Amino acid sequence: MKKIFSLLFIVGVMLSTGCKKYLDIKPKGYTIPEFYEDYAKLLNNASLYRVSSAYPNYLTDDVQAGEVKDPNKAADYPLYALFKRNMYEFKGGAIFEPGESDRFYEPAYEHIYVYNTVINNIEKVPDGSAADKKQLKAEAQIGRAFEYLTLVNAYAEHYDPATATTALGVPLVSSEDINVKYKRNTIAEVYEFIKKDLDEALPNLGNTAAHSFRPTKSVGYAFLSKMYLYMGKYDEALKNANEALKLNNALIDYSIYTNKKGTWGRVCTIADQSVLFPDADKSKESVWTRLTASSYGHVFAEVYASTDLLDVYRKSIPAGATDQRLKLFFCDGQANFGAAMTLFPGRFLWAPYIEFNMGFSTPELYLIAAECEARVGSKELALEHIDKLRNMRIVGNKPLVASTNNEALELVLDERRREMPYMGITRLVDLKRLNKDSRFAKTITHKNGTQTYTLAPNDKRYILPLPPKVLEYNPSIPVYER
Numbered sequence: 144m145k146k147i148f149s150l151l152f153i154v155g156v157m158l159s160t161g162c163k164k165y166l167d168i169k170p171k172g173y174t175i176p177e178f179y180e181d182y183a184k185l186l187n188n189a190s191l192y193r194v195s196s197a198y199p200n201y202l203t204d205d206v207q208a209g210e211v212k213d214p215n216k217a218a219d220y221p222l223y224a225l226f227k228r229n230m231y232e233f234k235g236g237a238i239f240e241p242g243e244s245d246r247f248y249e250p251a252y253e254h255i256y257v258y259n260t261v262i263n264n265i266e267k268v269p270d271g272s273a274a275d276k277k278q279l280k281a282e283a284q285i286g287r288a289f290e291y292l293t294l295v296n297a298y299a300e301h302y303d304p305a306t307a308t309t310a311l312g313v314p315l316v317s318s319e320d321i322n323v324k325y326k327r328n329t330i331a332e333v334y335e336f337i338k339k340d341l342d343e344a345l346p347n348l349g350n351t352a353a354h355s356f357r358p359t360k361s362v363g364y365a366f367l368s369k370m371y372l373y374m375g376k377y378d379e380a381l382k383n384a385n386e387a388l389k390l391n392n393a394l395i396d397y398s399i400y401t402n403k404k405g406t407w408g409r410v411c412t413i414a415d416q417s418v419l420f421p422d423a424d425k426s427k428e429s430v431w432t433r434l435t436a437s438s439y440g441h442v443f444a445e446v447y448a449s450t451d452l453l454d455v456y457r458k459s460i461p462a463g464a465t466d467q468r469l470k471l472f473f474c475d476g477q478a479n480f481g482a483a484m485t486l487f488p489g490r491f492l493w494a495p496y497i498e499f500n501m502g503f504s505t506p507e508l509y510l511i512a513a514e515c516e517a518r519v520g521s522k523e524l525a526l527e528h529i530d531k532l533r534n535m536r537i538v539g540n541k542p543l544v545a546s547t548n549n550e551a552l553e554l555v556l557d558e559r560r561r562e563m564p565y566m567g568i569t570r571l572v573d574l575k576r577l578n579k580d581s582r583f584a585k586t587i588t589h590k591n592g593t594q595t596y597t598l599a600p601n602d603k604r605y606i607l608p609l610p611p612k613v614l615e616y617n618p619s620i621p622v623y624e625r
Contacts, residue, residue: 179271195567196247198439201230203570204587207447217445245610246438251290258287259319281344285358288340295333301575307331355432361390362431365503381515393427394535397467406496423500433502448491464539510559517552525551
């Protein structure tokens with residue numbers, strides 16, 4: 144325990160004096176862990192629940208930026224942060240200015256530091272049962288693996304078995320010792336590390352939890368399904384998605400909801416406007432709850448749906464039917480957030496003002512199962528999965544029809560896009576992985592006034608650059624030329 148005491152004390156001193164190390168990973172404000180309850184409190188810290196960031200959506204085909212002097216001030220293009228404009232315009236090289244923080248990368252490693260502290264020390268404490276200590280360690284392993292899956296899919300090229308053993312991934316940090324030197328590991332090494340954490344954690348996770356912020360066995364299966372999907376191992380992804388759905392397959396019926404004036408709480412039930420759409424931690428769809436990062440975590444009311452995204456929402460919709468996702472979470476041509484009405488005719492503003500789940504949820508499990516069925520299984524089962532989801536999302540829905548597995552796959556991928564716009568880095572990862580397949584590779588076009596910007600499939604600009612602080616203190620670290 145003396146080592147931990149000294150370590151966390153030194154970390155606090157170094158933070159207060161501005162000293163920086165390799166990854167800028169040391170978190171603030173943690174108590175000195177000594178007993179089981181101390182470690183449990185570390186994992187219950189609310190800062191760990193906020194992950195990823197939505198700003199990478201500025202690279203995707205879902206976003207239409209606002210205009211110069213946009214009537215909606217939050218979308219006024221010149222007022223966007225410079226790094227957002229850099230991304231929207233597909234600028235090469237650095238995104239952030241020297242000395243600027245990346246509130247995606249840096250908090251992720253701060254979280255990893257905490258998870259490492261628990262993983263490496265919880266079994267040494269003098270109290271607590273062996274089973275409880277193993278479970279807490281397993282929960283920390285799930286948290287650490289989640290951070291790495293997000294990081295490697297944002298700051299590296301997409302997993303490809305032909306190149307993964309040599310392609311740059313992200314640094315793997317498994318020690319809480321701040322003096323250990325790190326390297327930039329390969330993508331294969333990062334995925335092997337994630338899988339090892341998941342395989343070790345799964346047997347020790349509980350079947351139930353007091354709340355959805357704590358991972359259970361269903362989370363382990365959901366996690367494996369997503370990891371294998373990203374690796375292109377569709378049989379394994381399907382098997383694990385099905386196991387997770389056995390434990391939770393609940394869906395929310397969107398047909399009972401409507402909108403009212405305002406920002407937070409604008410989505411409410413038709414029967415009683417005081418009953419709001421549930422945030423992630425209150426949703427029966429949440430398998431494991433993670434919320435958006437506190438800084439640049441969402442893009443509410445600052446981006447419009449691209450024409451490309453709107454076309455997807457309007458596809459495969461029966462005559463007279465209404466997709467509640469478009470109706471509830473976007474403002475069509477106007478918004479009233481409590482002041483005067485703001486008009487932006489012909490555009491749809493992303494304005495859900497709901498804490499969506501960045502972790503694992505049943506809709507994504509249905510979509511993973513459907514995609515994998517369309518790829519390696521039954522097109523009928525693929526359609527059955529997405530029809531079950533669509534029945535809860537589209538008023539007046541009718542069953543979809545596909546004559547081939549490829550047609551079913553196209554329907555599933557469209558549904559995935561309709562279900563999860565602007566959700567962390569989901570669309571960015573989907574673009575990167577689908578660009579590997581000539582059937583789905585696409586060139587993205589962004590417009591700003593008379594300016595047009597394009598991003599070709601598999602361009603290195605899809606990869607987020609390492610933050611300037613990391614490069615400042617580690618100029619020899621290898622980087623992608625973007």
